[in-house]
Amino acid sequence: MDKPRIFMSSPTMHGEEMQFIQEAFDENWISPLGPNVENFEKELAEYAGCGSALALSSGTAALHLAVKLLGIKKDDIVICSSFTFAATCNPVAYEGGRLVFVDSEEDTWNMSPQALRKALEKYPQARAVIYVHLYGTPAKTDEILTICREYDVPVIEDAAESLGAKYKGKATGNFGLYSAYSFNGNKIITTSGGGALLSGNKEKIDYARYLSTQAREPKLYYEHKAIGYNYRMSNITAGIGRGQLLHLDEHIEAKKNIYDTYREAFKDLPVHMNPYEEGIAEPNFWLSCITIDENCRVRPDAIIEALTEENIESRPLWNPMHRQPVFAGCDFVKAVPEGETSVSDRIFESGMCLPSDVKNTPEDMEKIIRIIRKMF
Numbered sequence: 001m002d003k004p005r006i007f008m009s010s011p012t013m014h015g016e017e018m019q020f021i022q023e024a025f026d027e028n029w030i031s032p033l034g035p036n037v038e039n040f041e042k043e044l045a046e047y048a049g050c051g052s053a054l055a056l057s058s059g060t061a062a063l064h065l066a067v068k069l070l071g072i073k074k075d076d077i078v079i080c081s082s083f084t085f086a087a088t089c090n091p092v093a094y095e096g097g098r099l100v101f102v103d104s105e106e107d108t109w110n111m112s113p114q115a116l117r118k119a120l121e122k123y124p125q126a127r128a129v130i131y132v133h134l135y136g137t138p139a140k141t142d143e144i145l146t147i148c149r150e151y152d153v154p155v156i157e158d159a160a161e162s163l164g165a166k167y168k169g170k171a172t173g174n175f176g177l178y179s180a181y182s183f184n185g186n187k188i189i190t191t192s193g194g195g196a197l198l199s200g201n202k203e204k205i206d207y208a209r210y211l212s213t214q215a216r217e218p219k220l221y222y223e224h225k226a227i228g229y230n231y232r233m234s235n236i237t238a239g240i241g242r243g244q245l246l247h248l249d250e251h252i253e254a255k256k257n258i259y260d261t262y263r264e265a266f267k268d269l270p271v272h273m274n275p276y277e278e279g280i281a282e283p284n285f286w287l288s289c290i291t292i293d294e295n296c297r298v299r300p301d302a303i304i305e306a307l308t309e310e311n312i313e314s315r316p317l318w319n320p321m322h323r324q325p326v327f328a329g330c331d332f333v334k335a336v337p338e339g340e341t342s343v344s345d346r347i348f349e350s351g352m353c354l355p356s357d358v359k360n361t362p363e364d365m366e367k368i369i370r371i372i373r374k375m376f
C-alpha cells in the first residue's frame with residue numbers, strides 16, 4: 001500500500017473560506033473585484049498594522065508594481081538579496097533593470113548589511129534595494145534601512161514568505177516603501193494564488209490599483225494614458241483569503257511547534273536550524289530548515305532521498321540568484337573576502353527544507369525525525 005504523503009507546506013483549509021465564497025456565489029459577485037476583495041484588503045492592512053493593502057493576482061505582481069511605482073527602467077541598477085526565490089528579482093528584469101546581488105549573513109540567512117554597504121559604495125547610483133525575509137525569518141531590518149537611508153535609496157520589502165512574522169514587535173510588510181505578501185498555495189496562508197502590495201502611502205497604492213486594472217481612466221469610454229496590467233485578485237479568491245486570515249495565528253503556532261520539535265530532536269547532531277535573532281525577531285516559521293556541518297559525512301541530498309523513499313516531501317534550499325544561469329551577467333557582492341566561499345553559497349550547499357506542514361501530526365514528526373536521526 002502507498003504510504004500517505006507528508007508535505008513540506010500544503011494548503012490548510014478551515015471551512016470559513018467556503019462561507020465567503022458562498023456569499024460571493026449568492027450575490028453572483030464572482031468577478032471582477034467585489035466586497036470580499038475590499039474586505040480582504042481592509043482585514044489584511046489591519047492585521048499587519050500597515051497603511052494600505054492592494055490585493056493582487058500574485059506576490060510577483062505585487063513586486064512588479066512596486067518596481068513600476070519606483071520608476072525602474074532600462075539599465076537602472078537595483079540591489080537585491082541573492083539568497084531568495086527568483087520571483088523577488090524577476091520584476092526588475094521585466095523592466096530591463098540591472099540586478100546586483102548581495103550575499104547573506106549567518107544570523108538570519110538574509111541580506112548582509114555589510115555586503116549591502118559594499119554594494120552601495122560600488123553602485124551609489126542604485127535606484128532601489130529589494131530585501132527578503134526568507135523562510136519567514138525577519139532580516140536585520142534596522143541595519144538595512146539605516147544604510148539605505150544613508151544612501152537615500154528606496155526599499156522594497158519582499159515579505160512573501162513572512163506574513164505574520166514580526167521584527168521588534170512590528171509585522172513584516174511595514175518596512176519597505178513598498179512591501180509584498182504572497183498567498184500562493186505553499187505559503188503560510190493561501191488564496192490558491194494571490195498576493196498583496198502594501199504601503200503607508202495611500203496615493204501610491206491607489207496608483208498601483210489603477211495600473212493593476214489595465215490603467216483605465218475614469219471615463220465612460222475607454223481611455224488609457226499609461227500601460228496597465230491585469231493583476232487584480234478576484235472576489236472568489238479574496239473570499240478564500242478572508243477565511244484563511246482568521247487562522248493565520250494558528251498556522252504560525254503550528255509552524256513554531258514544528259520548528260521547536262526539530263530543534264529539540266536534532267540538538268545532539270551536527271545539525272543547525274535556520275537561525276533567527278531571538279528577542280528581536282519573531283519568525284512565522286513558514287519552513288523549518290537545517291544546515292549540516294561541513295565535515296559531516298551525511299549530506300542534504302541523502303536525507304532528501306531517504307525522505308522521498310517514505311513519500312515525505314523535502315527540498316534543497318533556494319538556489320541563490322548569483323548561481324542562476326539566467327543571471328550569469330549580474331554582479332554579486334559577497335559578505336566575505338574575495339576568494340572565500342560566500343555565506344549564501346555555504347548555506348545553500350549545506351542546507352535543506354524539512355516538512356513543515358501545518359497538518360503534520362506528532363506521529364508524522366516522529367517518523368520524519370526517526371528517518372533523519374538514523375542517518376547520523
Ligand SMILES: *Cc1c(COP(=O)(O)O)cnc(C)c1O
Pocket residue numbers: 057058059060061084085087088132158160161181182183184193194195
Ligand atoms: C512565493 C514568493 C514570491 C512570489 O509570490 P507568488 O505569489 O508566487 O507570485 C516572491 N518572493 C518570495 C521570496 C517568495 O517565496
